[in-house]
Amino acid sequence: DTAVSQTPKYLVTQMGNDKSIKCEQNLGHDTMYWYKQDSKKFLKIMFSYNNKELIINETVPNRFSPKSPDKAHLNLHINSLELGDSAVYFCASSQQQDALQETQYFGPGTRLLVL
């Protein structure tokens, strides 16, 4: 089944904890992304990696640290979780091809709730 997958699907944790969300794609894409969807359903890009290299960092707090061990994986680690981090986090991937804006394929999302 070719797709973008994320684990876990749901994550409930206490303020101050450190947690990670994993993302994997088996589409052979070069570029991966993390988006945050807030309570008002607004989607905003956080990071993008191309072949394990960070290319987009949208003024996200330092508590968020993406890690890409290989081009098929992009994990998101969050330190010292805050209430405002509660959201749905979506991973996505696309094939980088010159300057053409390729279609992005999204994972199912990880719903994070910080108590």
Added chain:
Amino acid sequence: AQRVTQPEKLLSVFKGAPVELKCNYSYSGSPELFWYVQYSRQRLQLLLRHISRESIKGFTADLNKGETSFHLKKPFAQEEDSAMYYCALSPISGGYNKLIFGAGTRLAVHP
């Protein structure tokens, strides 16, 4: 500033009625524009993009550079069209794409 505006949070229509989901953008260059859709309990997926000039599931969208709009239209709505629709802009810069999303419009099609 790069921005996408979807003025309607909710659009409620009856089956068979025409649908128009509005999208306006703010971008100094020539962006690429997309419509993504999220059906209930499914992941976000591409519906269509302006460069393809396709009609997907009966939906079309025309880029109007004068009005900086990319409205999504369908002449006859179906119940299965009920979903969350996001308009997105991809600025053409540096060869790397990111999507700037609008706030989304929930389309509810009633029988």
